Amino acid sequence: MQVMQQDVKARVRAYIVDNFIMGGSADHLKDADSFMETHVVDSTGFLELVTFIEEAYGFAVDDDEMVPENLDSLDNIDAYVRRKLVAA
Amino acid sequence: MLLHQLFEASVRRSPDKEALVFDGARFSYADIERRANQLAAALQQRGVQRGDRVATFLDNSVEAVVGIYAALKCGAVFMPINPLTKRDKLAYLLNDSRASVLIAHAALKAEFESALGHNHSVHSCLVVGCREDAVLVDKRCLPYPQPAAAHAAHLVALPATIDQDLAGIIYTSGSTGDAKGVMLTHLNMVSAARSISTYLELQEDDRIVCVLPLAFDYGLYQVLMAFLVGATVVLERSFSFPVKVLETMARERITVFPGVPTVFSLLMNLKTLRDHPLLHLRKITNTAAALSEEHIRQLRGLFPQAQLYSMYGLTECKRVTYLPPDQLDIRPTSVGRGMPNEEVWLVDEAGRRLPNGSTGELVIRGSNVMRGYWDKPEQTAERLKPGPIAGEMVLHSGDIFRTDAEGWLYFVARKDDIIKSRGEKISPREVENVLYGMPGVLEAAVVGVPDAVLGEAVKAFVTLKDGVELSEREVIKYCLSRLENFMAPKFVSFVDELPKTDTGKIKKTGLA
Numbered sequence: 001m002q003v004m005q006q007d008v009k010a011r012v013r014a015y016i017v018d019n020f021i022m023g024g025s026a027d028h029l030k031d032a033d034s035f036m037e038t039h040v041v042d043s044t045g046f047l048e049l050v051t052f053i054e055e056a057y058g059f060a061v062d063d064d065e066m067v068p069e070n071l072d073s074l075d076n077i078d079a080y081v082r083r084k085l086v087a088a
Numbered sequence: 089m090l091l092h093q094l095f096e097a098s099v100r101r102s103p104d105k106e107a108l109v110f111d112g113a114r115f116s117y118a119d120i121e122r123r124a125n126q127l128a129a130a131l132q133q134r135g136v137q138r139g140d141r142v143a144t145f146l147d148n149s150v151e152a153v154v155g156i157y158a159a160l161k162c163g164a165v166f167m168p169i170n171p172l173t174k175r176d177k178l179a180y181l182l183n184d185s186r187a188s189v190l191i192a193h194a195a196l197k198a199e200f201e202s203a204l205g206h207n208h209s210v211h212s213c214l215v216v217g218c219r220e221d222a223v224l225v226d227k228r229c230l231p232y233p234q235p236a237a238a239h240a241a242h243l244v245a246l247p248a249t250i251d252q253d254l255a256g257i258i259y260t261s262g263s264t265g266d267a268k269g270v271m272l273t274h275l276n277m278v279s280a281a282r283s284i285s286t287y288l289e290l291q292e293d294d295r296i297v298c299v300l301p302l303a304f305d306y307g308l309y310q311v312l313m314a315f316l317v318g319a320t321v322v323l324e325r326s327f328s329f330p331v332k333v334l335e336t337m338a339r340e341r342i343t344v345f346p347g348v349p350t351v352f353s354l355l356m357n358l359k360t361l362r363d364h365p366l367l368h369l370r371k372i373t374n375t376a377a378a379l380s381e382e383h384i385r386q387l388r389g390l391f392p393q394a395q396l397y398s399m400y401g402l403t404e405c406k407r408v409t410y411l412p413p414d415q416l417d418i419r420p421t422s423v424g425r426g427m428p429n430e431e432v433w434l435v436d437e438a439g440r441r442l443p444n445g446s447t448g449e450l451v452i453r454g455s456n457v458m459r460g461y462w463d464k465p466e467q468t469a470e471r472l473k474p475g476p477i478a479g480e481m482v483l484h485s486g487d488i489f490r491t492d493a494e495g496w497l498y499f500v501a502r503k504d505d506i507i508k509s510r511g512e513k514i515s516p517r518e519v520e521n522v523l524y525g526m527p528g529v530l531e532a533a534v535v536g537v538p539d540a541v542l543g544e545a546v547k548a549f550v551t552l553k554d555g556v557e558l559s560e561r562e563v564i565k566y567c568l569s570r571l572e573n574f575m576a577p578k579f580v581s582f583v584d585e586l587p588k589t590d591t592g593k594i595k596k597t598g599l600a
Binding site: 018062 | 147171172195325328329332358359363542561564568573574
């Protein structure tokens with residue numbers, strides 16, 4: 001599957017804005033911001049985020065991949081998803 | 089004995105012992121003591137006096153621990169506020185308690201700055217983790233004082249605190265929708281910490297992992313009890329990444345693992361759980377909601393090296409009962425008996441004490457029972473009623489239990505309609521109040537529905553005004569922006585009308 005550079009980040013950002021940020025003002029959410037530290041996503045929110053990624057990109061997120069290095073910012077998700085898609 | 093004196097005794101006994109591990113950093117008892125003294129001196133210099141309320145609005149962190157002991161050292165009352173709290177409720181909590189000081193994380197700035205705009209009681213807001221160039225709009229805000237290496241801080245004056253004074257106020261959801269501040273004296277908290285650490289047989293060499301928020305009394309007491317016995321707390325920010333927590337638990341040789349059913353469900357869903365052997369684990373504790381028999385069986389299978397304690401509690405007295413692990417095979421669904429230095433019994437509707445084998449409301453008598461709800465005499469009178477000795481008050485829990493022939497307790501039901509989700513108490517009224525404030529919503533009714541991971545999930549039934557269209561997600565997001573995250577509905581069902589009683593009140597029976 002071909003994924004354009006900006007595509008993953010924009011799509012996940014849109015999902016986060018739609019589902020977790022009131023009023024859709026995500027301008028202050030920077031690509032490197034930790035969702036956890038900025039309180040954008042909480043513990044059950046991460047489970048929903050994982051389900052979204054699995055459905056959107058068609059791969060399963062393994063238990064051991066559910067770590068902040070893969071999921072706790074737009075940058076991290078972007079890198080993780082593209083790594084997984086290349087491997088697939 | 090005062091609550092912070094238990095900690096100070098451990099400091100004197102073993103100043104170099106590891107007290108706290110957080111985010112890779114290690115703090116000895118002397119380190120925590122020094123930081124608490126410095127903050128206490130800073131609070132006193134800013135005018136904090138005996139009995140003043142010092143609120144903390146912090147994620148799990150070193151500052152959240154230091155803040156508790158600093159407040160106590162200068163005679164103040166600590167008041168932990170869940171960092172998931174949104175601006176309107178935060179303003180309510182600060183106003184209701186007339187807090188003098190707020191200690192808050194910079195990441196929560198949008199919420200606390202807005203709340204301070206509606207509050208006049210706070211004279212100082214110490215902001216943790218704010219950058220030097222950060223713009224703090226409210227003039228009462230100032231950066232949290234940097235801990236100094238040298239032991240230079242001294243209190244201007246030692247407060248005259250006694251154990252009848254308040255140590256903490258912890259807010260809890262009530263069926264009326266407004267949160268109530270549970271007033272706990274030093275005696276209350278010292279008694280609870282001693283009783284619980286006694287039956288758990290906590291030891292100085294225990295290493296306790298805390299994934300629960302310190303703003304929740306179950307999390308808070310992990311620190312209070314560890315510091316009472318001189319043990320070590322390995323504090324985690326949350327349980328958002330279970331595999332990370334498991335790695336930490338293995339690396340830190342954790343011996344005690346306190347959790348709630350949702351934490352254990354998430355853990356048992358991991359396929360790779362067995363890749364993280366927890367060889368040092370001695371005790372697992374559960375409270376806030378009951379574990380199912382199936383979960384108990386699975387947990388014991390996964391961690392045969394650990395004893396499992398089923399417990400039941402209320403913020404109003406901290407803990408009520410525990411089931412000794414050797415009883416788990418005999419009566420797996422029991423929450424046990426009263427803890428040491430506490431008496432519990434069941435009463436009927438008329439308040440008469442019931443014999444074993446009955447069903448009735450649970451009553452608690454002990455030094456751990458709260459002083460009452462802050463500024464809420466009527467609600468206090470519903471819970472605290474005269475006890476067997478003239479002048480004493482006992483706690484009527486509002487929870488219905490049954491006893492077996494030997495007096496072991498089994499939870500039956502709550503008398504009110506409070507929902508328990510993720511181990512947290514949720515007032516349907518509080519959620520409904522927010523829904524009624526949403527443009528387009530005509531009526532709302534909120535109930536709990538069974539959920540495999542959450543215990544109960546919040547479900548809202550909503551009718552809309554004519555011509556209005558809303559999506560489920562829009563409603564959930566609206567609630568997320570105004571309520572602690574765990575209170576927001578997981579499901580929203582749009583209906584044409586809600587069932588009503590003859591008097592026109594919304595009838596919730598049958599809604600699911």
